[in-house]
Amino acid sequence: MAEVLVLAEHSGGDVKKVTGELLTLARQFGEPAAVWVGDGAEEGQPRLAEYGAGTVYVAVGADFTDYVTGPEADVLAALVQEKAPAAVLMASTGQNKEVAGRLAVKTNSGMLCDAVGLTATGGKIVAEQSVFGGATIVHSAVRTGTPIITVRPNSVAAEAAPAAAGLQNVDVTVSEAAKGARVTEKIVQETGERPELAEAAIVVSGGRGVGSADGFEIIEKLADSLGAAVGASRAVTDAGWYPHKFQVGQTGTTVSPQLYMAIGISGAIQHRAGMQTSKTIVAVNKDPEAPIFELADFGVVGDLFQVVPQLMEDIRKRSGS
Amino acid sequence: MNIVVCVKQVPDTWAERKLKQGDATLDRESVDGLINELDEYAIEEALQIKEAHEGEVTVLTMGPQKASESIRKALSMGADKAVHLIDDALAGSDVLQTSYALAKVLENIGFDLIVLGAESTDARMGSMAAMLAERLSVPQLSLASKVEINGTAIKVNRQSEDGYWQVEAQLPAVISVVEKINEPRYPSFKGIMAAKKKPMQVMSCADAGIDTSLVGLANAATEVVDFTERPPRQAGTIVKDEGDGGNKAAEFLVTQKFI
Ligand SMILES: Cc1cc2nc3c(=O)[nH]c(=O)nc-3n(C[C@H](O)[C@H](O)[C@H](O)COP(=O)(O)OP(=O)(O)OC[C@H]3O[C@@H](n4cnc5c(N)ncnc54)[C@H](O)[C@@H]3O)c2cc1C
Numbered sequence: 265m266a267e268v269l270v271l272a273e274h275s276g277g278d279v280k281k282v283t284g285e286l287l288t289l290a291r292q293f294g295e296p297a298a299v300w301v302g303d304g305a306e307e308g309q310p311r312l313a314e315y316g317a318g319t320v321y322v323a324v325g326a327d328f329t330d331y332v333t334g335p336e337a338d339v340l341a342a343l344v345q346e347k348a349p350a351a352v353l354m355a356s357t358g359q360n361k362e363v364a365g366r367l368a369v370k371t372n373s374g375m376l377c378d379a380v381g382l383t384a385t386g387g388k389i390v391a392e393q394s395v396f397g398g399a400t401i402v403h404s405a406v407r408t409g410t411p412i413i414t415v416r417p418n419s420v421a422a423e424a425a426p427a428a429a430g431l432q433n434v435d436v437t438v439s440e441a442a443k444g445a446r447v448t449e450k451i452v453q454e455t456g457e458r459p460e461l462a463e464a465a466i467v468v469s470g471g472r473g474v475g476s477a478d479g480f481e482i483i484e485k486l487a488d489s490l491g492a493a494v495g496a497s498r499a500v501t502d503a504g505w506y507p508h509k510f511q512v513g514q515t516g517t518t519v520s521p522q523l524y525m526a527i528g529i530s531g532a533i534q535h536r537a538g539m540q541t542s543k544t545i546v547a548v549n550k551d552p553e554a555p556i557f558e559l560a561d562f563g564v565v566g567d568l569f570q571v572v573p574q575l576m577e578d579i580r581k582r583s584g585s
Numbered sequence: 586m587n588i589v590v591c592v593k594q595v596p597d598t599w600a601e602r603k604l605k606q607g608d609a610t611l612d613r614e615s616v617d618g619l620i621n622e623l624d625e626y627a628i629e630e631a632l633q634i635k636e637a638h639e640g641e642v643t644v645l646t647m648g649p650q651k652a653s654e655s656i657r658k659a660l661s662m663g664a665d666k667a668v669h670l671i672d673d674a675l676a677g678s679d680v681l682q683t684s685y686a687l688a689k690v691l692e693n694i695g696f697d698l699i700v701l702g703a704e705s706t707d708a709r710m711g712s713m714a715a716m717l718a719e720r721l722s723v724p725q726l727s728l729a730s731k732v733e734i735n736g737t738a739i740k741v742n743r744q745s746e747d748g749y750w751q752v753e754a755q756l757p758a759v760i761s762v763v764e765k766i767n768e769p770r771y772p773s774f775k776g777i778m779a780a781k782k783k784p785m786q787v788m789s790c791a792d793a794g795i796d797t798s799l800v801g802l803a804n805a806a807t808e809v810v811d812f813t814e815r816p817p818r819q820a821g822t823i824v825k826d827e828g829d830g831g832n833k834a835a836e837f838l839v840t841q842k843f844i
């Protein structure tokens with residue numbers, strides 16, 4: 265059976281949840297194998313084994329991490345050549361969509377981005393995509409080369425299926441062309457203890473309605489009471505009330521959680537582009553005409569500084585703490 | 586400096602966008618087209634670089650006749666000239682093919698710097714800068730929130746999942762920009778008038794040396810199997826806060842098993 269390559273998402277040896285989801289999806293089409301670029305493969309190995317990676321291909325060294333997307337594409341292209349996998353799957357992040365693009369060019373393969381589901385239909389891997397702000401559901405497939413597909417986090421529940429996950433170093437020399445753009449520094453902004461935005465099951469986002477950087481604290485508190493990640497609209501990140509990495513939307517992170525709460529957010533098209541595929545949407549806004557209410561499964565028209573504290577009090581009572 | 590900005594005409598995001606029943610390609614006729622909004626930031630950045638370092642800004646678009654509207658807009662903002670790649674053979678091209686076609690034109694017209702938007706509002710692939718860098722063997726400095734050029738050295742801040750990266754390279758290079766980078770200017774009346782006289786070169790596949798057996802719907806590397814309109818979202822429950830809005834929200838979260 266052919267392998268299905270899954271690019272592992274990790275930071276400091278921690279395997280991100282989406283990787284388990286991708287390994288789960290991969291099982292439908294062949295034998296899952298993980299590809300690990302960078303340090304920490306040993307620490308990540310148990311998780312990859314738990315979710316069914318037969319093999320873990322490891323590329324480690326500065327050559328693989330100090331340049332923009334070229335090295336990842338080189339590694340994957342070499343593996344595509346050597347292993348002829350049934351598909352290559354990656355999490356849909358800004359970075360990975362670029363890796364996928366380079367890999368598609370290198371291997372002359374079709375690529376599909378932002379899948380929210382994958383099925384095997386008539387011998388093909390069919391990706392479900394939600395396009396035009398969620399108005400249309402498209403099923404598409406790759407006709408040429410190796411299917412290269414980026415998948416949104418939370419598209420499927422990760423299921424354990426233990427496998428060996430034997431580590432295997434890949435012997436790839438990074439091409440000069442891939443080393444064109446050198447990373448001189450990676451600046452990481454604090455996330456604290458909260459779950460990561462792209463992966464969280466619940467996201468609580470605040471907008472201009474919170475009024476100030478201090479006002480944003482109420483969003484963090486609500487998020488913490490639900491064990492949620494914090495998100496923000498562009499109005500908030502532009503004003504400097506919260507760091508940009510928390511921006512949800514077209515040019516921020518795309519999220520697809522079980523529950524999305526939009527607090528004091530109007531619901532501009534660029535914001536909606538980043539949260540429209542959330543399973544359940546709750547909105548609090550004092551303007552009954554705010555476009556976010558068109559999407560909301562439940563909405564409260566009211567002042568967030570009245571509504572949210574009351575909501576938190578109820579959550580506190582129910583959780584009995 | 587020879588700066589080329591790649592601009593895409595997209596359907597208005599506020600209009601009802603649809604795929605065509607026959608070939609599942611984008612219905613570009615029934616909705617108004619306009620310039621992809623992030624591409625306005627790309628044009629602005631190109632103009633600012635030109636103003637600081639001298640040179641010329643060329644707008645490049647691949648698309649049907651209608652796409653010339655976006656070219657006009659770019660020229661009226663201040664770009665110097667335009668190239669419009671237009672050919673029936675290109676219709677229905679996917680991203681792999683579009684990157685091939687654009688790369689061919691770019692090889693033809695030459696460049697020191699290529700500037701793109703980070704993603705388009707219709708396709709949302711966000712991979713064109715990477716694909717052009719790969720095809721043209723030039724450095725990729727994409728997702729930039731800040732660009733600095735010094736002679737032939739270029740530095741950008743690249744937006745990442747958890748912050749940003751500082752990235753350095755030598756020109757020629759390709760960059761893509763996010764909306765934090767600047768505030769696009771509005772075309773002035775003078776700009777709009779001047780745009781009418783600026784050179785616009787129309788190119789066909791033959792002109793650019795594009796092999797037509799590698800582009801277009803029939804040769805695409807991906808296919809749409811089927812598509813459906815999402816059933817309209819079930820209208821949600823909207824309540825007005827009468828002093829119990831928070832309680833009601835909590836009740837909803839309980840019924841949905843979130844608390
Ligand atoms: C190229 C481009 C890219 C963009 N990308 C993004 C993106 O990625 N993400 C993004 O979010 N935006 C993006 N935007 C910006 C987007 O168009 C909106 O400007 C932005 O989303 C507005 O943020 P907001 O909803 O917080 O602010 P506003 O639109 O000002 O809405 C604030 C809301 O809060 C409500 N409110 C005020 N006070 C209270 C209160 N006390 N209680 C309850 N409600 C209250 C108001 O009624 C209002 O509806 C982009 C724009 C462009 C042009």
Ligand SMILES: Nc1ncnc2c1ncn2[C@@H]1O[C@H](COP(=O)(O)O)[C@@H](O)[C@H]1O
Nearest residue numbers: 591592647701702704705710711712713
């Ligand atoms: N047909 C096209 N003509 C010119 N530029 C394009 C075209 N398609 C995409 N681009 C450029 O590539 C960027 C990213 O588009 P996309 O990969 O579709 O999200 C856009 O912002 C444009 O700068």
